[in-house]
Amino acid sequence: MEAGSITFERRQTRQVMVGDVPVGGGAPVSVQSMTTTKTADVDGTLQQIYALAAAGCDIVRCTCNEQAAAEGLARIVPRSPVPIVADIHHQYRMALAALDAGVACLRLNPGNIRKPEHIKLVASECRDRGVPIRIGVNGGSLDPELYDKYGGKVTPEAMVESALMELAYFDEVGFDNVKISVKASNVPLMIEAYRQLAEATDAPLHLGVTEAGPGSAGLLKATAGIATLLAEGIGDTIRYSLTADPVEEAKAGRQLLEALGLRDRKNVDLIACPSCGRAEVDVIAVAEEAQRAFGDRQIPLQVAVMGCVVNGPGEARDADIGIAAGNKRGHLFVRGTNVAVVPEDEMVDTLVEWAEFIMEHGIERALERGDLTAAKDAAERDRNALLADQGDDVNHSEERIELIRRR
Numbered sequence: 001m002e003a004g005s006i007t008f009e010r011r012q013t014r015q016v017m018v019g020d021v022p023v024g025g026g027a028p029v030s031v032q033s034m035t036t037t038k039t040a041d042v043d044g045t046l047q048q049i050y051a052l053a054a055a056g057c058d059i060v061r062c063t064c065n066e067q068a069a070a071e072g073l074a075r076i077v078p079r080s081p082v083p084i085v086a087d088i089h090h091q092y093r094m095a096l097a098a099l100d101a102g103v104a105c106l107r108l109n110p111g112n113i114r115k116p117e118h119i120k121l122v123a124s125e126c127r128d129r130g131v132p133i134r135i136g137v138n139g140g141s142l143d144p145e146l147y148d149k150y151g152g153k154v155t156p157e158a159m160v161e162s163a164l165m166e167l168a169y170f171d172e173v174g175f176d177n178v179k180i181s182v183k184a185s186n187v188p189l190m191i192e193a194y195r196q197l198a199e200a201t202d203a204p205l206h207l208g209v210t211e212a213g214p215g216s217a218g219l220l221k222a223t224a225g226i227a228t229l230l231a232e233g234i235g236d237t238i239r240y241s242l243t244a245d246p247v248e249e250a251k252a253g254r255q256l257l258e259a260l261g262l263r264d265r266k267n268v269d270l271i272a273c274p275s276c277g278r279a280e281v282d283v284i285a286v287a288e289e290a291q292r293a294f295g296d297r298q299i300p301l302q303v304a305v306m307g308c309v310v311n312g313p314g315e316a317r318d319a320d321i322g323i324a325a326g327n328k329r330g331h332l333f334v335r336g337t338n339v340a341v342v343p344e345d346e347m348v349d350t351l352v353e354w355a356e357f358i359m360e361h362g363i364e365r366a367l368e369r370g371d372l373t374a375a376k377d378a379a380e381r382d383r384n385a386l387l388a389d390q391g392d393d394v395n396h397s398e399e400r401i402e403l404i405r406r407r
């Protein structure tokens with residue numbers, strides 16, 4: 001079975017253009033993040049924007065909370081490599097200032113700007129300028145009237161109603177250039193809110209788990225929410241909200257989309273065996289060394305690091321290239337075929353060098369480059385030596401079962 005051929009059916013949505021990045025309507029799911037600098041600090045903000053773009057971020061949001069921020073945006077927008085979205089919370093005047101600064105999109109929180117005349121004024125300006133708005137409903141700052149209406153609780157229904165109310169105001173001024181988010185920090189709540197929203201509108205949806213938090217817990221929470229919806233075909237653009245350097249958000253977003261097959265791979269996809277009693281090297285250390293060595297290089301291959309030559313090449317036969325340890329040597333294989341043998345301490349360097357060769361010349365040339373017979377014989381010898389040394393039951397399961405039975 002060729003895993004790469006399985007794709008998720010995407011929900012049909014309208015398309016909006018955030019600058020030159022299409023969102024929805026069958027466009028690739030885009031990655032967003034937000035700067036953490038003061039927007040008035042033009043150089044600092046641009047530095048972060050460039051780092052985000054290099055990490056695979058397609059669209060960047062900057063806060064526009066004061067006059068100085070709007071003026072900063074006027075200088076940032078023309079120098080940014082990606083479209084800029086202005087984040088507006090309480091002051092509709094800041095929305096108008098951000099439009100004057102030339103931003104590609106506004107994000108409005110309906111829970112915060114609540115006067116219909118202000119909402120409609122901003123929407124009319126956006127309509128006339130052809131600038132889209134993201135309606136950014138947030139479970140933590142839901143319109144208090146809706147909160148009360150739904151029994152003092154943030155519910156999926158309340159969040160969707162908030163988005164639809166905003167849409168209705170926009171409708172009154174003939175504006176429908178929108179994308180919508182209904183974020184919450186509670187993952188089941190967020191998932192259900194997006195499911196209901198997807199039923200209620202064909203506007204493109206921006207996915208996120210808000211305030212997911214730091215470290216692996218934050219990463220997991222965000223992934224649980226975003227990936228579940230993407231696998232259901234819901235979601236046109238995503239943002240990881242992590243308590244971390246925003247570059248980490250961009251990388252996580254990009255990696256998730258690549259893992260789900262929703263974006264072409266940009267960097268290496270490193271796979272590694274979990275290691276077991278048969279491992280001939282410290283798999284974790286070698287895999288980490290390989291990850292570091294490949295870093296951000298644009299080598300979109302699947303690369304495998306396997307702990308032993310007994311099972312490694314077979315288990316990773318779909319990888320473009322891989323290496324398996326055996327008898328103090330590294331056995332290099334390309335799509336499951338052994339191509340070379342190198343000393344154990346050269347495993348990672350060899351992987352990188354051959355991966356670069358594949359990028360330049362292709363898989364076929366890499367297979368021609370190797371002495372396949374010698375590599376296969378060496379792998380066979382080391383495999384047999386390991387089997388003779390460790391036996392078939394290297395994890396001693398049978399021995400343990402025998403012990404249990406004897407009790």
Ligand code: SF4
Pocket residue numbers: 273274275276277278279280306307308309310311312315
């Ligand atoms: S059998 Fe070999 S390849 Fe499989 S997990 Fe163990 S060490 Fe890794």
